[in-house]
Amino acid sequence: MADPQPSAARLGARKSIATVSLSGPLSEKLTAIAAAGFDGVEIFENDLLGTVLSPEEIRARCADLGLAIDLYQPMRDVEAVPEDVFVRNLRRAERKFDVMRRLGADLLLVCSSVDPRALDDDALAAEQLHRLAGRAQEHGIRIAYEALAWGRHVDTYDHAWRIVEQAGHPALGTCLDSFHILSRGSEVSGIAAIPGEKIFFLQLADAPKMAMDVLQWSRHHRCFPGQGGLDVASVVQAAARTGYDGPLSLEVFNDVFRQADAARTAVDALRSLLVLEESAGLSEPPAPSLPTGFAFAELATPDTEPVRAVLDALGFARTGRHTSKPVELWEQGAARILLNSGAGSRRYGPALAAVGLETPDPAQAAHRAEALLAPVVPRRRAPVDAPLDAVAAPDGTELFFCRTGRPDHPSWTGDFEPAPATRHQAGHVERIDHVALTQPWHQFDEAVLFHRGVLGLTVHESLDLADPYGLFRSRAVAAPGGGVRLALNVAPGPGADGQMLQHIALATDDVIAAAREARARGAALLPIPANYYDDLAARHDLDPRLLDALRESGVLYDRDEHGEFLHCYTATVGRVFFELVQRTGGHQGYGALNAGIRLAAQYAHQHRP
């Protein structure tokens, strides 16, 4: 029997996407769009012109894939022109109607004119659009008129609506586009004045807030809702309140998406609509079960020796061994590291493979993750393994939803038996403070939305950090209260992906002591240039004894109005290093100011003579 429950993707409004939002030739785009679970597409004219598929073949392909053709777009520079020009425009429109008949599409997007010959004459625009709609109606086609933010005379949605209203033709309505509306700073409240049945289409795009020319901003920097800084939900809510019941459709021009894998981008796109519907209060996916802390971080490497040496020097003790897999448990305070020698790459050495998140309701968290299209990780279960729910983050890291050591829930620690003890010592490490993950170049915005949407984490400001070979972007996502913090880093470009490191930051009660003891136990800590401390002395009135201690122990220093952040680093093993941190007074940062020093020091250490 088929599951009578519709898939999560099909709850709420119908969902569409413009073909221009994805990379590749049209046939690949359609396949990716259908596979992600969209209901329909906007066929972008350039995609049609560039394909060898005839309109009839595109129609058949879409039908096979279960995709409706919700819109054909765009037709430009139609209205408010001298009569002779308009007559030619009507002839052009007839050709488009013919293509649409062959496609089986019945809605045509007309953008407000940018033609220098266009007149600033609403009555003329309305009259000509009326005539256009009349012609369209003869073909069973409707026209959705949209204001481009850079239209010659019509550049706001309310202006476009006034013209549509004045034209008064049943086959003429308006198309709202969140980017055009919000980029101009238009009041969303005015949407209430438009009858829902006259909103023929709703296009959605977000964008990072940038003070730049709106045309360039639109053409290169749009992104999916929730990935930028625009309040796209307000547009969706306003349209919903008018009674609009057509599709929510994404139309995103983005230089990165143009190069990315279409199948992956399509899933990211649909997830953005699901999160958007929730934000707009139009759907209720399972609520997140917010993580409260790290259960563990798992490092995968066929050769565990180098990492064991670092953990040992940092004061960790091996406390357990998995009963059925080649995995060791190392602990110090509440920090737990798993060393998995059954996975990972011998060539690149240790890498972060998984993170366990303490989750009040693991099943609920997994349920939400699935509803928001997170890939569920097959449970690699041996008979005695505790059932652990896990999903794969965009960078491939597996996220496990755990409840460690609670009587009401099977604990993953039950799979470990006590191991022959390594030396135990009283260390300074209290718990995992944060984990820094490296995102593939294409997937930074996807990763941010994933962690926000799927896990319910809060997204912090995006920072540009300088390393010797480029800027990289870093953005923290954290649970309220700071029990879970993840730093999402992205390389400056595709070429640099492989150089990016991951790290595990360990909270200590005294980082200077921890660094000294680690060094005494043989840890290779990252040497920090003396020039850094000279500058630190210039910047802050530090107690000379503290300054000496920092210099001597190789600890970096940062502070803000809340408190201080002291931190140091181990040398890198494979793709991974450890950071020891100490926060005072509720400091919430990550030492961003020192990142350039750390990166230069890592480069120097790696290439040391």
Place this chain on the structure above:
Amino acid sequence: MADPQPSAARLGARKSIATVSLSGPLSEKLTAIAAAGFDGVEIFENDLLGTVLSPEEIRARCADLGLAIDLYQPMRDVEAVPEDVFVRNLRRAERKFDVMRRLGADLLLVCSSVDPRALDDDALAAEQLHRLAGRAQEHGIRIAYEALAWGRHVDTYDHAWRIVEQAGHPALGTCLDSFHILSRGSEVSGIAAIPGEKIFFLQLADAPKMAMDVLQWSRHHRCFPGQGGLDVASVVQAAARTGYDGPLSLEVFNDVFRQADAARTAVDALRSLLVLEESAGLSEPPAPSLPTGFAFAELATPDTEPVRAVLDALGFARTGRHTSKPVELWEQGAARILLNSGAGSRRYGPALAAVGLETPDPAQAAHRAEALLAPVVPRRRAPVDAPLDAVAAPDGTELFFCRTGRPDHPSWTGDFEPAPATRHQAGHVERIDHVALTQPWHQFDEAVLFHRGVLGLTVHESLDLADPYGLFRSRAVAAPGGGVRLALNVAPGPGADGQMLQHIALATDDVIAAAREARARGAALLPIPANYYDDLAARHDLDPRLLDALRESGVLYDRDEHGEFLHCYTATVGRVFFELVQRTGGHQGYGALNAGIRLAAQYAHQHRP
């Protein structure tokens, strides 16, 4: 005996560059800067903080390399603050003076404050800068005060100068920065009011004209003079007229340069200063000898058979064979193609290796190229070869300066002996219309400046063209009159470099006939989708017979107010394809509107079932 002539790079003013303009750790930057031929450097503080070299070691390194340390920078947020803050700032400055003493640097850049505590009080700013300069003077140090375009209260160069004037201290002067001046749209004429000896330093940067936040614009999009849209020469001229005789120093923050090879960027940087000095009328390198046409295009491939087949089908005849190298000459009209089977890559197939440019004075052209740091290509001469001057363009293409078949100059054609004739036919090809080259991702701006500066070509507008997997940029450079046109294309990102194709466009007197005949002779021409012609019919009132002929022959169509552009393409061989073009009425374009269609068709053709 050493050459008594100073190198071209050292003619004119002294030339410096800020270390922040290049990638890598400080030691690599210094080596690259010296190797390119700069006289000095600005040491950027973050580069100093991140290096293990002590200030003394940096000083020694610079001395070894023959580089003066012209400036230490920046010191921020000093002036116009409450007294207690200023006292702390003076203490901070003392630490910087100490670093400078160790470096042997005697000029410190102070940027106008962005500190929220700074007061809008010129008198206070002047008084505090006076005190700072007094302290500096005790250490033999001078202060150059510069207005940041986003300074809190001081954001124009004339405002900074008024404060310096008011302060009236001999150790206090101003620093002019072309970006800060021009990005604010300040009048350059006001520079004349500043006595030359009070301009302590001159920083130069260009930037593409972008309507965006000036801080972001400055931090990410600066470029070397001549690579953007600012009139940097006007600032240099104005400063020179005041009697300023310090260095011309580049300070460029650029996301691409941060990732590029420092040695190469440093040469590009110095070339930009040489071209800038010439533009500003401050130096006279050898004048360009403007190319008047293409002498030849050379394809290198170990296996010439596939290209021979294409040339034969296009109506070319093999007319000559090199007397000492495995090179064939193919001709049609005035178009000449060399097929070199002694070079090239078997794996990637034919590629464009060289272009011959008809040059009125080849020796003069080579002399200029050398003066502007173009790499001179070793003459791969056999005893009978004509002496040909050649330089390597940034993409590796060799540019030969030729004078074909003139009695006053040895002609390269003299190295060829008549070859056993292939069939001759009356073809439609008249000459090479243009050549499209692919620039590595990092080197687009470098390439544009190279072709403008070294060859004297005129640079046309930059276009963004969509291919199925990303946007790429294309920019034409051409000789006046259109005898030589080069299209410089760049891939959207590092990953896509290898996919980019080169092509040779051949001017015909009748492209439809040429296409038909080529097809009849077995040429594989690129199939153009039928949808394209349906749209063409909608866009233009074309004679139906012309439309049918275009459709039937696979010829694309574009037009502007000057005339028409008709063109079609062969299938790709290796990295190369041919284009047949026909221009009417002085059309100067390259069919940019059709580039997306061509790229999609090439993708489809390459992946055809």
